[in-house]
Amino acid sequence: MVNKTHKMKKIISALFLVFIISGAAKAQLEFGAKGGLNVSDVTNLNGSARVSGHLGLFAHKTLNDHWCVQPELLYSFEGQKYPTNNDAKLLALDYIQIPVMVQYYATKQFYLEFGPQLGFNTNARVKYDNGNKTEVDNQYTSAELAVNLGLGYMFTNQVGLYTRYVAGVTDISKNDNTTYNRVWQLGLQYRFK
16 A cells, blocks of 8 residues: 555656646646645445545646636545435545646636546445444546636635536446445635645
8 A cells, every 4th residue: 555655656746746847837837736625426325425625736837818728736525425325424535636627718707628637546445333444446447537616706816716626437347336426616726826
């Protein structure tokens, strides 16, 4: 597990550095932090949504008056709750994610965004009502692809509100049933000036 996490960190760092170096000289590049609420579930599993959160960093590259690109590095808490008649309380799936969002600014403040996302599962466990936990990493894939759609509003040049829907497009289960992550996000972002 330690070796897998170390390898993922190297890959993520390399991807983030390549983007920053290649774009820094060509266009305005800003950095920022973001975080907020997740409402997630896993398809084809009985249960209800898990309410948790996400947080991370981003680089914002302005291409022209309307178009921007924003790669991000996020840590996201996902999964779902189990039905109340089950001893298991929660399926907790944690991910390091790299979304690359293309943003279209219809006005100076309001934007629409879309883009792909690569996620690395760092932890998969089941939590029980009695407080016990069971690691289930062997039942879920170590990586997933997703597609993101969202919108946002910048109150100032630095502070904005966003919402995003994340739809997993690769099966995350190693078992017979096909399952995908689904996540609604709502959060705040801050660009450093």
